Amino acid sequence: MNWTVIRALLARDLGMIRRSRALMLPMLFLPTLLLVVLPAAIGLSARERTLDVETFVNMLPESIAEPVLSAPPEERLIILVLGYMVAPLFLIVPLMVSSVLAADTFAGEKERKTLETLLHLPVSDRDLYVAKLLSTFVPSTAVAWVGFVVFCVVSNVVCWPVMGRVFIPTRTWMLVIFWLAPAVAALGLGVMVRVSLRVENTQEAQQLGGAVVLPMVVVAVGQTTGLLLAGPVVTVVVGLVVWLIAGTLNWRGMRAYRRNTMAARL
């Protein structure tokens, strides 16, 4: 692989993402809402004791209810929402960001009529594909990680009067963010880059890709809270499985990508 070429393509793509409002807004809006506004609101509610969660917690399975109810009453809202219920959002964010960006990779180049120029450059098929994967993977993972740091800071600061200690991140949280979230991002782009290759424009890629990615979002939402309860070992294993699927999808995509096929669709 020619890393000089890949770095050049990556730098150009990241620069263009930075300058595109259509890409930057969804990348920033959802994470801000989920990872800053939500923890701040929960923290403030807990301080005011305006929400009573016991009734709700008692309706949950014992495995979830038990760790929440074992905490002092004033901490229960925070532990329930910020400690467990917010967790799926950290998988939705990279999945969503990678989907938005991956839809723009090849379909966006086609739409902007820049793909042919790229194909006429001395870049191998593999280098071009890898650069496109990285230009999606790097920002989506970065958004998830930066978002998590911001989430931890906001949550601990806002909840300090109630909790009196740094309560996140825990070891399992760290695994979810630094092991599982990138795997989910890779999974999303493994699907979306291949969709982007086959369609004419970004809108089509997003619509078609959404049909594939949405069920993945549902699964992520359904399972992540469970992972936090199941502990680090299960999180590592689940992460490994997701990485394997994502790796296979991306490897197959790279092997299937041919300049000739792309040029024939111009």
Place this chain on the structure above:
Amino acid sequence: MSDPVLSCEGLTRHFPSGTALDGLTLDARAGEVLALLGPNGAGKTTTMRLLNGVLSPDAGTATVLGLNPWRQGEELRARTGVLTENAGLDERLTALENLTFVARVRGMDPEAARPRAMELLERFGMAHRADVRVQGFSTGQRKRVALARALLHDPELLFLDEPTSGLDPVATRDVVELIGSLAAEHGRTVVLCTHFLGEAGRLASRMAVLFSGHLHAFGTPEELAGELWSGVEVRLDLGHQADGDLLRTLTGLTHVVQCVPVEQGLLARVTSRDAVPSLVAACVAAGKSVYAAEPRQPSLEDVYFEIEARSARLGPTGDLPGVHR
């Protein structure tokens, strides 16, 4: 004669929508401008993509700069420059960024790339907009930046797809002169896909005329004209349109092939330039005043439209000039 820089034989490419190119055989020599002429959908851009190793053929062979375009595509593309029909610039980048990005991909030293990019932007009158995003550029400005980008690494072979479309007359003249000088002074080979016959006539030493993926003619305009028509066309200015008696008299002469009346006289086709004096003498003998007699070489337009007309009559397998089946 120098070895061809580019040669292909039987190049064929099908798409689901139909055959884009069928059995193309041609070559180009070093320092030559080869014009690919033909209407939209003729197969010009497909030819360019095939010869630069971007598309693979369904049949046929090619050697470009001594390389196989489909097995050694990367190596080939490092030595060629391409201007696509749509300038293909990244709108969110500035003109200079568009050039320096390509310079980085082509492995140019960043220290050398920037001054080289600025030099080319200067040459195409775009230096003042080097740091402006391409988004607001006119078609002509985009084309100029894209041309600068194609020349950045001083390529040995240039594929130019409609290089002057969208340019104003001054920019068109500049680009045509530049293409001419690249070939004549710098020995670069240029494959020029164009609709503009005037531009091709000024630049191209040989032309390949394509219709619906078939090569219908290949050679210099003079060679093609020689195969299309025998003899020389002469325009006689008689001050009025030639009458039927005069036309019959002239058509009866040994060296006259054909005579047709025009507004101020007649157009005659004679077997050679030597027949022109006897043609004039015959007119004078018939009591006509001859104000001018002008032997006329067929223009590229004449050749092109004649080929087009004959192609329509004969079909793709008809006997056409310069194409030896």
